[in-house]
Amino acid sequence: MKNYELVLHQVEADLAAGRLRIGGRLPGERVLAEQLGISRPSVREAVRVLEAMGVVRTATGSGPEAGAVIVAEPVSPLTAVLRLHLATNHLPMADVVQTRLLLESWSAREAAERDLGAGELKVAAELLDRMDDAGLSPEEFHLLDAEFHVALSGLAGNVLIAAVMASLRSAIHGYVLAAVPNLLDWEATAMGLRAEHRAILAAVRGGEAERAADLVTAHIRGFYQAAQLAPFGGEGGAAEADDDRRADDQVE
Amino acid sequence: MKNYELVLHQVEADLAAGRLRIGGRLPGERVLAEQLGISRPSVREAVRVLEAMGVVRTATGSGPEAGAVIVAEPVSPLTAVLRLHLATNHLPMADVVQTRLLLESWSAREAAERDLGAGELKVAAELLDRMDDAGLSPEEFHLLDAEFHVALSGLAGNVLIAAVMASLRSAIHGYVLAAVPNLLDWEATAMGLRAEHRAILAAVRGGEAERAADLVTAHIRGFYQAAQLAPFGGEGGAAEADDDRRADDQVE
DNA sequence: CCTACCTCTGTGGTCGGACCACAGGGTAGG
DNA sequence: CCTACCCTGTGGTCCGACCACAGAGGTAGG
Numbered sequence: 001m002k003n004y005e006l007v008l009h010q011v012e013a014d015l016a017a018g019r020l021r022i023g024g025r026l027p028g029e030r031v032l033a034e035q036l037g038i039s040r041p042s043v044r045e046a047v048r049v050l051e052a053m054g055v056v057r058t059a060t061g062s063g064p065e066a067g068a069v070i071v072a073e074p075v076s077p078l079t080a081v082l083r084l085h086l087a088t089n090h091l092p093m094a095d096v097v098q099t100r101l102l103l104e105s106w107s108a109r110e111a112a113e114r115d116l117g118a119g120e121l122k123v124a125a126e127l128l129d130r131m132d133d134a135g136l137s138p139e140e141f142h143l144l145d146a147e148f149h150v151a152l153s154g155l156a157g158n159v160l161i162a163a164v165m166a167s168l169r170s171a172i173h174g175y176v177l178a179a180v181p182n183l184l185d186w187e188a189t190a191m192g193l194r195a196e197h198r199a200i201l202a203a204v205r206g207g208e209a210e211r212a213a214d215l216v217t218a219h220i221r222g223f224y225q226a227a228q229l230a231p232f233g234g235e236g237g238a239a240e241a242d243d244d245r246r247a248d249d250q251v252e
Numbered sequence: 253m254k255n256y257e258l259v260l261h262q263v264e265a266d267l268a269a270g271r272l273r274i275g276g277r278l279p280g281e282r283v284l285a286e287q288l289g290i291s292r293p294s295v296r297e298a299v300r301v302l303e304a305m306g307v308v309r310t311a312t313g314s315g316p317e318a319g320a321v322i323v324a325e326p327v328s329p330l331t332a333v334l335r336l337h338l339a340t341n342h343l344p345m346a347d348v349v350q351t352r353l354l355l356e357s358w359s360a361r362e363a364a365e366r367d368l369g370a371g372e373l374k375v376a377a378e379l380l381d382r383m384d385d386a387g388l389s390p391e392e393f394h395l396l397d398a399e400f401h402v403a404l405s406g407l408a409g410n411v412l413i414a415a416v417m418a419s420l421r422s423a424i425h426g427y428v429l430a431a432v433p434n435l436l437d438w439e440a441t442a443m444g445l446r447a448e449h450r451a452i453l454a455a456v457r458g459g460e461a462e463r464a465a466d467l468v469t470a471h472i473r474g475f476y477q478a479a480q481l482a483p484f485g486g487e488g489g490a491a492e493a494d495d496d497r498r499a500d501d502q503v504e
Numbered sequence: 505c506c507t508a509c510c511t512c513t514g515t516g517g518t519c520g521g522a523c524c525a526c527a528g529g530g531t532a533g534g
Numbered sequence: 535c536c537t538a539c540c541c542t543g544t545g546g547t548c549c550g551a552c553c554a555c556a557g558a559g560g561t562a563g564g
Binding site for chain 4: 318
Binding site: 012015016021045046055077078085095096098159161 | 273274301304350351354410
């Protein structure tokens with residue numbers, strides 16, 4: 001048992017037992033070290049891991065914002081894990097896109113069935129308005145695009161799926177941007193995406209669950225095909241898997 | 253920019269550029285420190301994070317197995333993130349179960365459609381045989397159960413979804429075990445689970461995609477209801493089962 | 505009395521050096 | 535040739551120190 005794991009287990013136990021809560025603070029590194037009978041460097045390694053896991057946020061100085069504050073931020077660690085494993089090329093881009101399809105179509109269907117009010121849809125609607133600005137660069141556009149998709153996933157009410165979706169979008173953002181030059185006509189693409197977004201949101205608002213899911217599926221598939229990213233005949237930079245994914249051909 | 257982040261970015265860049273590969277080794281901590289102009293403790297914090305992210309595996313001693321070896325182990329970090337955030341109570345168990353339903357029913361459908369050979373199904377089949385042992389404790393049984401479900405997800409051929417599934421199972425394993433006493437009759441439950449597993453595998457083997465997905469959905473729902481782990485709103489399982497299986501299968 | 509400044513204190517961030525346990529490989533001895 | 539030993543390099547741990555930062559509270563000035 002390595003020493004820093006003592007801290008991890010202690011913190012997890014304290015969280016589970018309610019001794020530590022969101023917004024609370026970890027004891028100081030020096031205090032923690034003495035409590036567990038280990039050295040401060042060992043404590044620091046554990047705190048770094050907790051920080052990477054999105055469980056604490058550290059800050060210098062004094063006051064309520066300083067120190068190691070307990071937070072619950074699952075998106076950034078998931079993003080980091082995905083990014084790193086994408087970098088190793090042992091996580092094919094095709095699998096990421098396939099996962100997006102599954103999660104987003106499910107989310108859209110679920111959101112449509114929940115009969116949401118205008119207030120809950122407002123955030124997504126405003127994002128679409130901001131995306132109408134013709135002066136946006138592809139990068140700015142895609143950041144808003146990602147926000148819209150993440151907001152849409154959030155409407156399904158499952159925080160885990162929403163977090164995974166947000167991570168997927170963040171992790172692939174760089175790859176998506178790099179693929180923009182593959183598009184034949186950026187302006188035309190943007191126009192198409194805007195219209196598709198409106199249609200998706202309208203379907204969700206109207207409670208048309210299956211239509212919303214189908215539109216989302218077509219929307220994502222269409223973009224990845226146009227950008228030649230993956231997995232529909234594109235090369236995408238990921239290792240070329242020889243397997244024929246039957247699901248990819250079914251709906252078209 | 254904190255110093256240890258230098259190492260993280262360096263490693264990610266080296267991975268993406270192919271300068272670091274799976275099976276390769278990171279430079280020694282002392283070397284890395286000097287290369288980046290930082291101290292060894294800072295390097296160590298970064299290595300700890302990478303280890304927690306499943307990117308490296310550290311070992312003492314010398315030889316090819318010693319040092320920080322590059323690996324690709326996405327399951328353990330995902331598991332850790334889920335466990336920690338479950339501990340904070342900001343990740344409802346119901347959402348985890350819902351995610352399981354989505355991923356596993358999709359995986360079962362996908363696996364059935366791939367027309368797998370006996371060799372690929374062998375691992376799962378052997379797990380089922382081992383689960384027939386009546387002398388297994390609930391803990392041993394559920395470990396095999398988890399392995400079976402993870403193996404099943406793996407048959408769909410999406411490493412990301414398989415990794416997420418494995419993480420979900422690991423993260424909730426403790427909670428599942430704690431709920432065993434809620435079951436009215438453990439032996440009867442185990443018999444039922446065995447039969448359901450056999451039916452699922454048979455459906456996958458026979459290419460009955462929709463049946464496999466439905467069986468998986470009912471299997472998971474049934475267990476969680478019996479164990480009183482995650483309440484499913486008020487709806488009955490049967491009526492809803494039809495809604496959950498319509499991810500990408502319009503054409504069928 | 506009020507305000508502005510300024511020190512004081514506690515936080516994480518970083519550093520260099522030291523020692524330990526471990527495991528492999530080269531080497532001296534049988 | 536084989537065996538046992540030591541040497542070397544690895545991560546694991548610890549210590550003690552100093553820095554930058556930001557709030558708190560005292561203090562001097564208005």
